[in-house]
Amino acid sequence: MWCQRLAWLLQGRRGNTGRRWPWLPRGPGPILAVPARCHPTAPASPCCAWQLHQDHLELRYGSTVMRLDFVWLRDHCRSASCYNAKTNQRSLDTASVDLAIQPQAVRVDETTLFLTWPDGHVTRYGLEWLARNSYEGQKQQVMHPRILWNAEIYQQAQVPSIDCQSFLETDEGLKEFLQNFLLYGIAFVENVTPTKEDTEILAKRISIIRETIYGRMWYFTSDFSRGDTAYTKLALDRHTDTTYFQEPCGIQVFHCLKHEGTGGRTLLVDGFHAAERVLRQAPEHFELLAKVPLKHEYVENVGGCHNHMIGVGPVLNVYPWNNELYLIRYNNYDRAVINTVPHDVVHRWYHAHRALTTELRQPDNELWVKLKPGKVLFVDNWRVLHGREAFTGYRQLCGCYLTRDDVLNTARQLGLQA
Numbered sequence: 001m002w003c004q005r006l007a008w009l010l011q012g013r014r015g016n017t018g019r020r021w022p023w024l025p026r027g028p029g030p031i032l033a034v035p036a037r038c039h040p041t042a043p044a045s046p047c048c049a050w051q052l053h054q055d056h057l058e059l060r061y062g063s064t065v066m067r068l069d070f071v072w073l074r075d076h077c078r079s080a081s082c083y084n085a086k087t088n089q090r091s092l093d094t095a096s097v098d099l100a101i102q103p104q105a106v107r108v109d110e111t112t113l114f115l116t117w118p119d120g121h122v123t124r125y126g127l128e129w130l131a132r133n134s135y136e137g138q139k140q141q142v143m144h145p146r147i148l149w150n151a152e153i154y155q156q157a158q159v160p161s162i163d164c165q166s167f168l169e170t171d172e173g174l175k176e177f178l179q180n181f182l183l184y185g186i187a188f189v190e191n192v193t194p195t196k197e198d199t200e201i202l203a204k205r206i207s208i209i210r211e212t213i214y215g216r217m218w219y220f221t222s223d224f225s226r227g228d229t230a231y232t233k234l235a236l237d238r239h240t241d242t243t244y245f246q247e248p249c250g251i252q253v254f255h256c257l258k259h260e261g262t263g264g265r266t267l268l269v270d271g272f273h274a275a276e277r278v279l280r281q282a283p284e285h286f287e288l289l290a291k292v293p294l295k296h297e298y299v300e301n302v303g304g305c306h307n308h309m310i311g312v313g314p315v316l317n318v319y320p321w322n323n324e325l326y327l328i329r330y331n332n333y334d335r336a337v338i339n340t341v342p343h344d345v346v347h348r349w350y351h352a353h354r355a356l357t358t359e360l361r362q363p364d365n366e367l368w369v370k371l372k373p374g375k376v377l378f379v380d381n382w383r384v385l386h387g388r389e390a391f392t393g394y395r396q397l398c399g400c401y402l403t404r405d406d407v408l409n410t411a412r413q414l415g416l417q418a
Helices: 002-010 070-075 127-133 151-157 164-169 171-184 196-204 271-281 283-289 343-360 404-413
Strands: 048-052 056-061 064-069 105-108 112-116 122-126 186-190 218-220 236-239 251-260 266-270 294-302 305-313 316-319 324-328 367-369 376-380 384-388 394-402
Touching: 048 105, 056 070, 056 127, 064 070, 064 127, 070 122, 112 127, 122 127, 151 367, 164 171, 164 186, 164 196, 171 186, 171 404, 196 251, 196 394, 266 271, 271 283, 271 324, 271 343, 283 343, 376 384, 394 404
Parallel strands: none
Antiparallel strands: 048 056, 056 064, 105 112, 112 122, 186 376, 218 394, 236 384, 251 376, 251 394, 266 367, 266 384, 294 305, 316 324
16 A cells, blocks of 8 residues: 555656545546446336446446446445355355456346346345445445544533543433544543542443553553653643554543643644645645554653553544545654655655644644543543643653553444444
């Protein structure tokens, strides 16, 4: 993938101004009028017709025109001999499918596509299933519904905090919390006993805790016990954490256990909102930030802690089939030497980075909150940047990282799209 992206950059092509990516196949040409050899379904069906081509089936269902590869159609067969409905796993050996396979017969009724293969096997697909699961259907859908926000939008939404007891003891409370988290990338639980142990119980309600070089549950003050600016009283600019991991931590949990002093407010910025504004104003900047792979690095030699972590990835990460942004990797503290692209690309990248940074630093995008004992903050580290203002006095925080897969799994079990 990186080779393809770098090849595009090195060839000096300019990105187009649309949201399609240069390395993606171009969209299909104009749909031809249905000729006599096309096969409409019964009049009662919702505008469905099909046509066989040499290597695929073209199927029009409602407003969706699908082009379905024959091998794909054989591989995804949901018959009992090809798919285990109890385990939701494929039984068919994909490598056994003839790559030149063609159906011997095709039939479509009001709801179902039937294909008979050369060996006599019959595959059945619901037309609604195909519309949802085809490439053409997927590129019209979002994987993760979200509400992009700046400070005013979030404050006007009056997103409620969830009571700790409701969060821990009821599916309704947990579901409301997760819905807020999925939509906004941040969520709060209040009335939590201000201890590391109770914070851990809270975190484990939605996910396995991700143990890292910082341990399982981290607990810190401004004693510089680790080689990181976070362990000081200094202000921290907006950033995402663990950009130096190959897979940055998905969710971060913050709980301020004590603060005897001033300052220390937490800054939250919706990185996806800022990126969307860059996309609208300068699509070529967005495309470059999604293509150039950068190294992030963490080198630590403090006390008994010796670590050297390197993660590689672009600032913006998108799903290539629908151009949906799913991860922002932004940390100016930990970005390593840029040595993955030539100088002309580097200069264009700095312009793109400046455009994104300008949006991230717009005052109207800054949501400032004061963390207090008893109120726990969950942050989507793949979306929302955090920082803090400088502070005085003694300040104790605890928290942890959660595995993103497990949080999304919990949400899906409760019927949420995640």
